[in-house]
Amino acid sequence: MLRPVTRFEARDLGAPRAGEILADTFTSVVEEARSPTGATEPAAALALAAARESLDHAGIVLSSLPPSSGVVLGTCLGGAEATFEWLRGQGQSSHPYRVSSGPLSAPTDHLADAFGLGGPVVTLSTAGASGTAAVATAAECIRRGEADTMLAGGVDVLSRFVLAGFWLLRALASGEVRPFDRRRDGLALGEGAGILVLEEREQALRRGAAVLAQVQGSGSSGDAHHMTGPSPEGDGVVRAALAALRDGGCSPEKVDFVSAHGTGTRFNDRMETIALKRVFGEAAYRIPVDSIKPIVGHTLGAAGALEAILCVRAIGEAIVPPTIHYGEPDPECDLDYVPNEARRCRVRRALSCSSALAGNNAALLLEAP
């Protein structure tokens, strides 16, 4: 849950609440990553921890991971925090990333090193849309035959750098984060990593894996409108969502659940509501739409990956999570946002939508196996 930031000074930034990983957990994750890989940087450590958990969940032991396997990670700042620390020390010591050619790709490279991945190793950076784009790109790698197993997801670490930036943009919530609520006034930041194991279907079935969901389609777009504000009529989201549905051969009325970007800012939530109505028509009013950002915060590069995982869980458990802190309907946001209580419902197809600073959008269509 969101709470005051403890890891760095934030009182001069309005003392905002954020989805900060608990200090003990954070420290143990970083320490655990340090011994086998030498990764001392938090983003790499979080990505490694999430990747290990996802492989465990998939029932794949590291030694049996085919060498052609790859990874696609999305991130805003990657391992930049380690570079900033290095700069604080005047850059005199060895750089924290011994050989990586860029701070942004360093977590991906650490993960690839740790797991001995020899397939495509890709890092994407499209701000808040990075995680969704990464899952989509990894799925394409499998579809094209580049690899049979891909790790896919996103990571970002909360920092004073990013908190100050969103504070300067006046994007942070003054209190609770209330997506789609009339009282909404901003977002809260978060941190984390989310990794999915994507596998070629026949291979997964051969090894007896429990297939949780299928990546059925994906789409991306540029708003081509404004650097910091979304297209008011949601043009970019509409293009990305329709591209994902077209790619997945799915008509809009067949979608059972939408995981929205749902930041809690006035402009985003209004725009997204308009966009969903344009994509789904009348059906938009009966499709449950949720945002988990009031719970975990906007985790930037990890957000799309966490939301993809949420869609997988919604499909598997026939339950859609709530949009919490929802109390006062906004006439401009008049869809079913699953207010405050999780809801049992059959989800065959889920659409996850992400948007970003500079106008990037990405959408992912997930389907029951």
Next chain:
Amino acid sequence: MRFVLLEPAPVVAAVAVLTPLGEDVAAITGESPLRFRRMDRYESLGFAAVDLALRKANAAPSKRGDAEWGLLLGSSCGCFASNAEFFFDLERRPAPELSPALFSRTVSNAVNGEISIAHQIGGVNQTFVSGWAAGGEALAEAAALLADGKARWVVAGGIEAPDDVLRRMHAAARREPGMDWLPQEIAEGAAACVLTTEESAAGHLRLRAFGRGRDPRGTWSLASALDALGALDLQRILVANTVPPRLLDRWRGEGTGADFTVLPDRTGEIGAAGAPVAVALASPVHQGALIIARAREGGTVALALGP
């Protein structure tokens, strides 16, 4: 590394190369200098390269937010110069004095945003930051998207805009054991290609296939790649980035008979801009070419071009 054969194979309709580049980006593009005032060097270079490529291709999106046009760019360090500037500002000044406009430039996809707005590119839109191989990633993904029919035109390229901080990081990397093969400097540069599956497009070179994989120990076999792509009659090898001498020697041996060009020998190391610049070198020659873009840590993209 598994190769993906592209069918239909996208045409390279135009390539624009900006390296080395003077300071006056506005003069190169003919745009108002005001447009560049809000951009950092990374954005300016990328903007200028794409602008030139579109003019050379004599093609442009035909409507607002044109979904048939995509934009895929790559950079090893993206906008890190702006990140460093914002970081130092935050260290030295009270937060209220900092610039929100500067913060909005600290996302590496900012360059995509500026270009998309200026040219109304509304389709697929990605920023790859996979080290020096990122420009090659952008080209490979662009070609695949076109072959899959997910766009009709894609502008794909690479940008590298090192500043003092990145140069210090690079110098630190060179001091590490076994890393003395790295070049002294990373040069700045940008290059963009306009790719399309439109049959009417000008251009005689096509992206025929690509493969990618990670090879930190330098064991990837060029001979096997040439075998796998034998039907494409690849007579030219273009190495887009600096690689360890031992690896380069082996590749030279395995590429016997092929014309072998090491791009950094001509341009200096230009990171993610290397792969699209190599496309520019391959374009005037009517024969098959294999471009190898390799990141320092081993991420490798191989792009096969042919008539």
